[in-house]
Amino acid sequence: MRIFSALVISFLTVLPAQAEVKIQEVISPGGITAWLVEEPSIPFMALELRFRGGGSLDRPGKRGALNLMTGLLEEGAGDLDSRGFARAVEDLAASFSYNLNLDSLSVSARFLSESRDDAVALLRSSIVDPNFNEPDIERVRGQVFAGLLSDTTDPDAIVGAAFNRMTFGDHPYATDLSGTNESVAALTRGDLLNAHSDIFAKDRLYVGAVGDITPAALGILVDELLGDLPEIGAPQPKAAEVTIEGGITVVDFDTPQSVALFGHRGIGLESTDYFAATILNHVLGGGSFESRLMNEVREKRGLTYGVSTFLVPRDHAATYQGQVASANDRIAEAISVIRDEWSKAAEKGVTAEELRNAKTYITGAYPLRFDGNAPIARIMVGMQMIGFPIDYIAIRNDKVGAVTLEDVNRVAAELLDADGLHFVVVGKPVGLATGPLPE
Amino acid sequence: MTRMRALLATLMLSTPLSAMAAEDPVTTFVLDNGMQVVVVEDHRAPVVQHMVWYRAGSADEPKGASGVAHFLEHLLFKATDKLEAGEFSAIVSANGGRDNAFTSYDYTAYYQRIAADRLELMMGMESDRMRNILLTPANIETERDVIIEERNQRTENSASALFSEQMRAVQYHNHRYGVPVIGWMHEMETLDLDDALLFYEIYYSPNNAILVVSGDVTPEGVRELAEKYYGVIPSNPALPERLRTEEPPQTAERRVIFRDARVAQPYVSRSYLAPERDQGAQKEAAALTLLAEILGGGTTSYLTEKLQFDTQVAVYSSVYYRGTSLDDTTFNMIVVPAPGVTLQEAEDAMDVAVASFMKEGVDPVQLERLKKQLRAQQIYARDNVDGIAQRYGSALTTGLTVEDVQAWPEILQAITPEEIMAAAQKVIIPETSVTGWLMKEQEQGQ
Numbered sequence A: 001m002r003i004f005s006a007l008v009i010s011f012l013t014v015l016p017a018q019a020e021v022k023i024q025e026v027i028s029p030g031g032i033t034a035w036l037v038e039e040p041s042i043p044f045m046a047l048e049l050r051f052r053g054g055g056s057l058d059r060p061g062k063r064g065a066l067n068l069m070t071g072l073l074e075e076g077a078g079d080l081d082s083r084g085f086a087r088a089v090e091d092l093a094a095s096f097s098y099n100l101n102l103d104s105l106s107v108s109a110r111f112l113s114e115s116r117d118d119a120v121a122l123l124r125s126s127i128v129d130p131n132f133n134e135p136d137i138e139r140v141r142g143q144v145f146a147g148l149l150s151d152t153t154d155p156d157a158i159v160g161a162a163f164n165r166m167t168f169g170d171h172p173y174a175t176d177l178s179g180t181n182e183s184v185a186a187l188t189r190g191d192l193l194n195a196h197s198d199i200f201a202k203d204r205l206y207v208g209a210v211g212d213i214t215p216a217a218l219g220i221l222v223d224e225l226l227g228d229l230p231e232i233g234a235p236q237p238k239a240a241e242v243t244i245e246g247g248i249t250v251v252d253f254d255t256p257q258s259v260a261l262f263g264h265r266g267i268g269l270e271s272t273d274y275f276a277a278t279i280l281n282h283v284l285g286g287g288s289f290e291s292r293l294m295n296e297v298r299e300k301r302g303l304t305y306g307v308s309t310f311l312v313p314r315d316h317a318a319t320y321q322g323q324v325a326s327a328n329d330r331i332a333e334a335i336s337v338i339r340d341e342w343s344k345a346a347e348k349g350v351t352a353e354e355l356r357n358a359k360t361y362i363t364g365a366y367p368l369r370f371d372g373n374a375p376i377a378r379i380m381v382g383m384q385m386i387g388f389p390i391d392y393i394a395i396r397n398d399k400v401g402a403v404t405l406e407d408v409n410r411v412a413a414e415l416l417d418a419d420g421l422h423f424v425v426v427g428k429p430v431g432l433a434t435g436p437l438p439e
Numbered sequence B: 001m002t003r004m005r006a007l008l009a010t011l012m013l014s015t016p017l018s019a020m021a022a023e024d025p026v027t028t029f030v031l032d033n034g035m036q037v038v039v040v041e042d043h044r045a046p047v048v049q050h051m052v053w054y055r056a057g058s059a060d061e062p063k064g065a066s067g068v069a070h071f072l073e074h075l076l077f078k079a080t081d082k083l084e085a086g087e088f089s090a091i092v093s094a095n096g097g098r099d100n101a102f103t104s105y106d107y108t109a110y111y112q113r114i115a116a117d118r119l120e121l122m123m124g125m126e127s128d129r130m131r132n133i134l135l136t137p138a139n140i141e142t143e144r145d146v147i148i149e150e151r152n153q154r155t156e157n158s159a160s161a162l163f164s165e166q167m168r169a170v171q172y173h174n175h176r177y178g179v180p181v182i183g184w185m186h187e188m189e190t191l192d193l194d195d196a197l198l199f200y201e202i203y204y205s206p207n208n209a210i211l212v213v214s215g216d217v218t219p220e221g222v223r224e225l226a227e228k229y230y231g232v233i234p235s236n237p238a239l240p241e242r243l244r245t246e247e248p249p250q251t252a253e254r255r256v257i258f259r260d261a262r263v264a265q266p267y268v269s270r271s272y273l274a275p276e277r278d279q280g281a282q283k284e285a286a287a288l289t290l291l292a293e294i295l296g297g298g299t300t301s302y303l304t305e306k307l308q309f310d311t312q313v314a315v316y317s318s319v320y321y322r323g324t325s326l327d328d329t330t331f332n333m334i335v336v337p338a339p340g341v342t343l344q345e346a347e348d349a350m351d352v353a354v355a356s357f358m359k360e361g362v363d364p365v366q367l368e369r370l371k372k373q374l375r376a377q378q379i380y381a382r383d384n385v386d387g388i389a390q391r392y393g394s395a396l397t398t399g400l401t402v403e404d405v406q407a408w409p410e411i412l413q414a415i416t417p418e419e420i421m422a423a424a425q426k427v428i429i430p431e432t433s434v435t436g437w438l439m440k441e442q443e444q445g446q
Helices: A003-012 A065-072 A082-091 A113-128 A134-151 A155-167 A181-185 A189-199 A215-226 A274-286 A292-300 A331-348 A352-369 A373-386 A392-401 A405-415 B005-011 B068-075 B087-094 B116-131 B137-156 B159-171 B193-203 B219-229 B283-296 B302-310 B343-360 B364-381 B385-396 B402-414 B417-427
Strands: A024-027 A033-038 A044-052 A095-100 A104-112 A205-211 A247-252 A257-265 A307-313 A318-327 A422-427 B026-030 B036-041 B047-054 B098-103 B108-115 B209-215 B254-259 B267-274 B314-321 B329-337 B433-439
Touching: A024 A215, A033 A215, A033 A373, A044 A113, A044 A373, A065 A095, A065 A134, A065 A189, A082 A113, A082 B302, A082 B364, A095 A113, A104 A113, A104 A373, A104 B364, A113 A215, A134 A155, A134 A181, A134 A189, A134 B314, A155 A247, A155 A257, A155 A318, A155 A422, A205 A215, A205 A373, A257 A331, A257 B137, A274 A292, A274 A307, A274 A318, A274 A331, A274 A352, A274 A392, A274 A405, A292 A307, A292 A318, A292 A331, A292 B137, A318 A331, A318 B137, A331 A405, A331 A422, A352 A392, A352 A405, A352 B087, A352 B108, B026 B219, B026 B402, B036 B219, B036 B385, B047 B116, B047 B385, B068 B098, B068 B108, B068 B137, B068 B193, B087 B098, B087 B116, B108 B116, B116 B209, B116 B219, B137 B159, B137 B193, B159 B254, B159 B267, B159 B433, B209 B219, B209 B385, B267 B343, B267 B417, B283 B302, B283 B314, B283 B329, B283 B364, B283 B402, B283 B417, B302 B314, B302 B329, B302 B343, B314 B343, B329 B343, B343 B417, B343 B433, B364 B402, B364 B417, B385 B402
Parallel strands: A033 A205, A247 A422, B036 B209, B254 B433
Antiparallel strands: A024 A033, A044 A104, A044 A205, A095 A104, A257 A318, A257 A422, A307 A318, B026 B036, B047 B108, B047 B209, B098 B108, B267 B329, B267 B433, B314 B329
């Protein structure tokens, strides 16, 4: 800290940049709610739709149905076959993507103002009227099998699957939303139609739009696109119990670098302590190069290229997880350092300086997220799904600022459990074996 | 190679669709010491991205020191005359910003994304480490372990990455593009302080650098700050020309058989030596860019039609070409066979499909659709000025000029089916090709 400290201090006294995002709530004539940011300077719009439930809505014995169904949405709809649909999207110079995760199915679309009506009609057909033709089902099923096969020898995939299996009991979170070879092979067209009607309904729909469109036009667009969806879909899954306990699980795999995923129970977005936990996580392992773990494991000891931690507040279970990768003969030391830091943070918390730096970062970095129409549309949909108020962006940084050192350190003591951490290690780790955590 | 993994995807694979020059909110100028400056304006959010690109990448490394360009990139986050090790990123972070860096064959770049009113602080620090790093033997040892773990993570732990590395090594007889950016493990293990400092002294100077600032800034504001911080650094009169060893005529078709127990999904990979975008001469590269899209750019492409729809030989196929390169680049194809299809059958089907494309030629309707998408990309690109910044940075460090970047969209639009086929005839020839099979340990390809 020499010449630049003066500059830093002077900058810290000014307020962080404010993200000026003016969100309007639009209620369509048909009663669908959408959040809109009008941004007429570029003649296109980004539209984000999300349907709550995602891959966790698979019916019993039908694991992978939602995933296969999602993969088929762009493989032909209405009177267009697979290639006809792709050519139509290209003709409009639009882009549609359909993604499934454990809690939602998202549809992300981008299209030019000049061809908005045609793009909406095409997008609508893929959501409301997909063909699910047999040859297309078989082709996409083959792609799912190829992905499952690749996962069998991908250390990252292996470690994630093992961790989830141990953590989430009999909840859908415990298994891969792609399904298994057996479950995917058994899926029928009828299963895909069920998956389709289970997820595409208005009772779980969230809409965000950013770009060159007025509120009135958006209301009409949303009704055209989504007005024909049924009101109600399948019931949402129940809460999951986080069942993982402290220990080590080694998955033997012949590769030079061991990959570890670790974690224990976490903290949900609904908790009033969530921002305190966010700050704690930033200091411990979330804050890129400045985190304690990055400093101890990478900068001081050179044991890894990257170590990080992350809060995973899903709809039905919250976990706190982290990951690290080190050569087989160094992973045991990396894990030992991580456990030490976990205990230290639980017992002693963070310092006032760390809290201050974390707050400056978390508040200052917030406006960086709003860097384009599509990212803003995604953020708005995420806010609606969590239940945040429409003015949340303006008040969010104040909430971060209000967190005290006592809050963070109380949460550290409650949340961090060095003896409850479970490390799943894929590789040929030297000095580690499945069982309880070493003394 | 990036300091952190998140950026990997944006670097190596994509064939960037260029922004329309006339619409680019871009201003360029040169400081007195030779440092080029590019400003890309977007005033919608109070955010700025500050980047410094050096015309120095792994292909500029001395023999025996592979990986040193990337190693040095890591070391630039250590101490300088004015900052302690790690303090650079800590200050960026404490001001609500994110910073990182990346190294490729032809360039090394450092950047921060931060609130627009912190630009001056960033320039102060970035200009400092252009000339003033202070390295210790302890830095070297620990950070060398870090890059070795990085190689473990990216390459040693992935059969597919090891296979690609072997393919490239076989593709280039005499050019450094055959050596991986991260370095060969045995040479990385020997990298020392002198290797890093030598590379730094030769290549890190304002006349070898390009400043690219995008976001909520004005050209006048950037110029004022750039003159204050970068303009005062003397240019390096001893900066060498970037003379690279060139490929001799390639006259032998090559094959790579790579076996690894970790391979679950075998595939066929093919690469051809191909010309890159050159200053004032980008037509052939433009034709190849369109050819890659037509042949293997997605659901509507020729290979997908032949291998996944007309027949079910493949579960996936793709063609890609990256024209932004200082020297000869590659044109690549990949086919992942369906269950029960051997690698030989997949390769044969790929060759038959390419041969029939050569006879049939370009479908003008498909080409027009593609050009329309490229025009639309110019509109979409305005929503992502950091992407425009990236394009200028990579072009200006690979021998292109601002004029070349701005002419590129028009050149793409003017390419004819005949020019595409002429480029295809020239590039898709066995003599310059490498065909690789990624296989399970015990598998038979036949």
